[in-house]
Each structure stands twice: as C-alpha cells, then as structure tokens.
Amino acid sequence: MDYDPMAMDDAESLGPVVKISQADSVRVKFELQNADISFANSLRRVMLGEIPTIAIDLVEIENNSSVLADEFIAHRLGLIPLNAEGVEHLLYSRDCDCEEYCEHCSVRLTLHARCTGYDNMSVSARDLVPVGERINQTLGTPIITDKDGTGSLILKLRPDQEIKLECIAKKGIAKEHAKWAPSAAIGFEYDPHNKLRHLDLWYESDPKAEWPPSEYAKWEEPPVEGEPFDFDAVPNHFYFNVETAGNLPPDGIVAEGIKVIQQKLAGLIHELTEGEGDGGYDGPRSPEYNSGPDTNYGYSTSYGGNGGNQSAWGGGGGTTPFGGQTSYGGGGWS
Amino acid sequence: MAARRDSDVAMDDAPTSHQPEVKDDTMVDDEGDDFDENEGEEEEEEVEIQRVKLLPGSTETAASFEFANEGHTLGNALRYVIMRNPDVEFCAYAIPHPSEAKMNVRIQTFEGTTAIEALEKGLRDIQELCDVVTEKFVKAAADFAEKKAATG
Numbered sequence: 001m002d003y004d005p006m007a008m009d010d011a012e013s014l015g016p017v018v019k020i021s022q023a024d025s026v027r028v029k030f031e032l033q034n035a036d037i038s039f040a041n042s043l044r045r046v047m048l049g050e051i052p053t054i055a056i057d058l059v060e061i062e063n064n065s066s067v068l069a070d071e072f073i074a075h076r077l078g079l080i081p082l083n084a085e086g087v088e089h090l091l092y093s094r095d096c097d098c099e100e101y102c103e104h105c106s107v108r109l110t111l112h113a114r115c116t117g118y119d120n121m122s123v124s125a126r127d128l129v130p131v132g133e134r135i136n137q138t139l140g141t142p143i144i145t146d147k148d149g150t151g152s153l154i155l156k157l158r159p160d161q162e163i164k165l166e167c168i169a170k171k172g173i174a175k176e177h178a179k180w181a182p183s184a185a186i187g188f189e190y191d192p193h194n195k196l197r198h199l200d201l202w203y204e205s206d207p208k209a210e211w212p213p214s215e216y217a218k219w220e221e222p223p224v225e226g227e228p229f230d231f232d233a234v235p236n237h238f239y240f241n242v243e244t245a246g247n248l249p250p251d252g253i254v255a256e257g258i259k260v261i262q263q264k265l266a267g268l269i270h271e272l273t274e275g276e277g278d279g280g281y282d283g284p285r286s287p288e289y290n291s292g293p294d295t296n297y298g299y300s301t302s303y304g305g306n307g308g309n310q311s312a313w314g315g316g317g318g319t320t321p322f323g324g325q326t327s328y329g330g331g332g333w334s
Numbered sequence: 335m336a337a338r339r340d341s342d343v344a345m346d347d348a349p350t351s352h353q354p355e356v357k358d359d360t361m362v363d364d365e366g367d368d369f370d371e372n373e374g375e376e377e378e379e380e381v382e383i384q385r386v387k388l389l390p391g392s393t394e395t396a397a398s399f400e401f402a403n404e405g406h407t408l409g410n411a412l413r414y415v416i417m418r419n420p421d422v423e424f425c426a427y428a429i430p431h432p433s434e435a436k437m438n439v440r441i442q443t444f445e446g447t448t449a450i451e452a453l454e455k456g457l458r459d460i461q462e463l464c465d466v467v468t469e470k471f472v473k474a475a476a477d478f479a480e481k482k483a484a485t486g
C-alpha cells in the first residue's frame with residue numbers, strides 16, 4: 001500500500017473551512033473542516049467554560065416568609081440567565097477599585113413580591129428588576145424566552161407570604177461556577193461512522209441496529225464493507241452544536257470563544273516578548289544556561305518551581321531580569 | 335526542608351520558605367507608604383502571577399515551560415501546532431497534578447532555532463488560525479443569514 005506521510009497534513013494546509021447548517025436565536029450548528037482535533041477541542045472547551053457573562057453572585061434577603069430557605073433561593077437566583085450584552089465593558093469585581101461592588105463591576109436587581117390573593121403565586125425571573133446605574137440598558141436584564149413571558153420560575157408564595165431581596169450580579173466565567181456558562185449545551189462530534197474507531201460501542205447483539213446513525217452520518221462516506229483500517233486517518237470534520245442559555249446570541253458565543261483563545265495567546269506572547277529588551281522581570285528569558293547536572297525535568301516541578309529563588313522582591317539574591325519567579329534559581333547563576 | 339525529595343537545589347540555595355515572597359512585599363508597602371493605598375494598579379501588576387516559567391535544567395534547544403492557570407485548552411493545541419514546526423524535534427505537554435493549575439510543555443528543537451522561539455511561533459500560529467477561523471465563521475454566518483432571508 002502506498003502512502004504519503006504528508007498526506008494528513010494536506011487537508012490542513014488548505015486552511016480551515018466553516019459551514020453553517022442551522023442558525024437561529026437559540027442555536028448555531030456548524031462544521032469546522034481542516035483543523036486539528038486539538039484546536040477544535042480548545043474551541044469547545046473555551047466556549048463551555050471561559051467566556052465571561054454576568055450572573056447573580058450576592059443576595060441580600062430582607063424578608064423571606066416563603067417555604068424555601070434563603071440559601072436555596074439564592075442558589076436559584078444565581079442560575080437565572082441574565083443578558084450579557086456589553087459584558088466586555090464590565091469589570092471583574094476583583095479588578096475594580098471599589099470596596100465591594102459598584103456600577104462599573106456589577107448590576108443590582110431587586111425582587112419584591114407578596115401574595116395578596118387567595119391562590120398561590122409564582123415568582124419568576126420577570127419579577128427581578130434591575131435598578132440603579134448600568135453600563136447599558138440590557139446588561140443584567142433577566143432573559144425571558146417563554147411564550148408566557150414570565151422567565152424562569154424562582155419560587156411560589158402562599159397567601160400572605162412575602163419575598164423581598166436585593167441581588168448583585170457580577171461578571172465571571174463558568175470555570176469558576178456553571179451559572180456563568182453562556183451555553184446551555186455544546187454538541188461536539190466527529191467521525192459519525194466511527195471509521196477511526198475512537199469509540200468502542202457497547203451493544204447487546206448488533207451495534208448497527210442498536211446505535212441509530214448520527215444526523216451527520218449522511219454528510220460523510222460510509223465505510224465500505226471489508227475496507228482495511230486506515231492507520232493514517234485523522235479526524236478532519238468537526239460538528240458543533242452551540243445552544244445558548246439566552247445571555248449571549250449563539251454565534252456570539254462562537255466569536256467570543258475564539259476571542260478568549262486569542263486573548264490567552266496574546267497575553268502569553270506579550271509576557272514572552274516583553275522582557276526581550278531588558279525591563280521585564282517576567283518572561284522566561286534565556287539566561288546563561290547552567291551546565292550543571294541539573295537535569296531534573298518534569299516531575300520535580302511543583303517543588304523545583306520555587307527552587308531557590310531569592311526573588312526580586314525579597315532576598316538578597318539578585319534583581320536579575322529573570323528575577324521574580326523564574327524558577328531558574330537552583331543553579332546559582334544569578 | 336525535610337519534605338524536599340529532590341536534590342536539584344543545593345541546600346544553600348534553597349528558599350527559606352515556600353511562602354510566596356510577594357506577601358512580604360505587600361506588607362512592607364502598606365506600612366511604608368500610606369499614600370499608596372489607592373494606587374492599586376502598580377501593586378497589582380507586581381502581584382500578578384507569572385504565566386510562563388522556564389523550568390530548571392532547560393537549555394537553548396531543549397526546554398520545559400510551566401504555564402500557570404492553563405490546561406488542556408491551551409496545552410493540546412499548542413503541543414500540536416509546535417510539533418508541526420519542522421524545526422522542532424519533539425514537543426509534548428503534561429498536567430503533572432490535577433489539583434494544581436499548572437501545565438508543562440516540553441520543547442526540543444533542532445539546531446537553528448531555540449525552544450523559546452518555537453514556543454512563541456506556536457502561540458502565533460494558533461493566533462493566526464484563530465484569525466482565519468473567525469473570518470470564515472463570520473462569513474459563513476453572513477452567507478447563511480442572507481440565504482435564509484432570500485428563501486424565507
């Protein structure tokens with residue numbers, strides 16, 4: 001069998017291709033071609049966990065005579081999707097100059113409901129009212145998509161019960177808490193015919209009968225009976241299904257996801273290059289490589305990392321350009 | 335000290351404490367300069383953790399890097415893209431311990447380039463890829479919207 005070792009690079013050298021098969025206000029389905037699985041997975045991970053949105057983070061309860069405990073309600077409030085449009089102009093509270101929170105790093109919402117009728121009353125996201133200064137008039141508004149226009153149900157009140165509270169919504173990412181996730185779900189799929197055998201399908205008697213074909217199965221050539229396994233094949237078509245929780249538009253999630261990767265990279269490149277002139281104590285500049293038998297790679301890192309740095313702050317060591325925490329310490333070249 | 339299991343650092347060079355020394359600095363700052371209190375910017379910049387470190391034992395063409403607060407998201411894509419560089423002999427990444435937010439990348443290059451250069455090129459290559467994907471996605475979304483408007 002003739003094979004070209006560069007063959008698998010060929011597809012990629014064509015450059016990535018994006019095809020959209022469905023797009024509406026709730027989801028976008030698209031296919032990414034000619035990219036490596038590692039990149040496709042980075043995109044998936046970043047869309048799941050690292051896109052900043054806004055969610056209720058602090059709740060001050062003034063009165064709660066409902067049957068639900070305060071912390072239970074606070075948790076439910078946190079999970080209510082809020083409009084994140086313009087969240088890039090909002091500061092993280094930890095980066096803000098204010099004491100605890102302010103209009104530059106938070107949105108205030110109040111909830112006050114009392115059941116005055118004879119029937120139980122539902123309190124829902126609609127009853128959360130943004131108050132005070134806001135960066136724009138949509139940021140932090142509860143998302144309401146149901147046809148009744150009530151939004152998510154928070155709690156129910158019996159006659160004469162009351163709930164009164166104030167919420168502080170802050171910026172955050174889903175890596176910290178899932179309430180900041182912009183996506184309700186992200187479908188990620190490749191190789192619908194399992195030609196690469198990355199899956200080992202469990203079955204009772206016949207996997208073909210028991211596993212219904214994926215919706216993308218008709219997009220790719222089915223395997224030919226008796227076809228030999230292709231050892232050089234790599235996944236090359238990735239099918240994404242990005243579904244929003246409402247806080248960001250679905251295509252916005254994709255764009256924001258790529259932006260988050262870009263920011264990560266830009267920050268790292270900046271750190272790598274900034275010390276090049278001299279100034280920076282930061283980046284891993286190349287020092288005089290010590291020739292000592294100091295070849296303890298890898299696993300010693302958690303200890304070695306701190307290794308013997310008389311850092312630029314503290315000790316008498318040295319204010320070397322690599323000073324700080326360069327973890328080069330050990331060798332004594334400073 | 336007794337807990338050190340490696341001998342990669344001579345006793346004399348070993349740190350007196352594993353506490354980040356940044357702490358001392360902030361304390362001194364607070365005592366010494368009351369006016370500084372609101373000038374958080376400068377202070378914070380210093381406190382900000384270093385995101386890439388060169389690990390001990392690295393040479394020009396064979397180096398290990400430690401990334402703070404990164405994981406598979408960056409690690410795997412970076413590993414792949416660096417490995418595609420023909421001047422790179424070897425590249426791999428690892429997350430040494432799941433409860434430490436650290437990711438290590440090992441790069442060994444052939445003569446003619448350095449590990450740091452290869453790392454930087456890798457980062458820039460992903461950036462470029464991101465640019466292209468953004469461009470393609472935006473175009474695909476616009477085309478789709480146009481088609482939808484035309485048919486419906």
Ligand SMILES: [Zn+2]
Pocket residue numbers: 093096097098099100101102103104105106
């Ligand atoms: Zn603030």
